[in-house]
């Protein structure tokens with residue numbers, strides 16, 4: 044009998060832009076960024092192919108930017124639930140748009156047993172109790188992470204020891220899938236946004252696995268997800284700074300560290 048294939052955490056970035064503008068945003072969202080998102084077709088193509096490779100995923104996290112900005116959020120969520128009936132599906136949100144969700148969407152979130160995973164930045168704190176009450180009235184489960192600090196870790200010289208930096212990296216379990224591209228962490232996908240912002244030319248395509256390649260098997264995916272990659276040389280020792288709203292046209296120093304290779 045074939046054994047069930049499993050995966051622990053999968054991140055699906057469904058929206059690229061955001062209604063907030065955090066300084067040093069991990070997804071390189073900035074003010075004035077053009078709206079863009081995965082269409083329902085593209086989203087489903089990825090999820091269905093992933094299902095061919097992996098029977099069950101413990102945690103599926105829908106990311107942005109801000110995922111609540113997706114124009115077909117309820118369709119994405121209900122289809123995802125049909126494909127992965129037993130996963131813990133979480134919407135990773137900054138929470139600010141929750142009370143503007145329409146009733147239909149709220150009903151689908153409840154019926155699909157989605158958890159609203161709220162990252163509570165200082166800008167949300169006063170509104171938080173009201174938002175939690177609102178969600179509980181609709182029977183939607185919640186989780187809250189309070190964040191008052193961000194970290195920067197991009198080593199633009201790329202001279203860190205990738206094996207060493209990977210060992211203690213807390214992002215290495217944040218596997219992402221977007222438009223067929225699977226990565227062990229967000230960096231190889233989001234570096235393109237950094238290139239757009241700062242006119243750089245970093246190429247991390249060899250740290251991306253195309254899951255629509257029919258030669259890719261479950262074992263390849265797991266091995267790819269759980270090893271260090273060349274792009275780890277672009278990470279360094281994290282420098283923490285207080286969370287704040289970013290400026291228009293932010294400087295690269297919001298993400299870069301100075302000569303702190305590992």
Ligand code: SF4
Pocket residue numbers: 061062063064065068069070071072107108109137
């Ligand atoms: S809320 Fe999240 S995605 Fe939006 S700007 Fe802040 S860190 Fe980036």
Ligand code: SF4
Pocket residue numbers: 208209212213214215227228229230272274275276277278
């Ligand atoms: S590139 Fe490597 S070290 Fe950097 S965040 Fe990803 S897994 Fe961690």
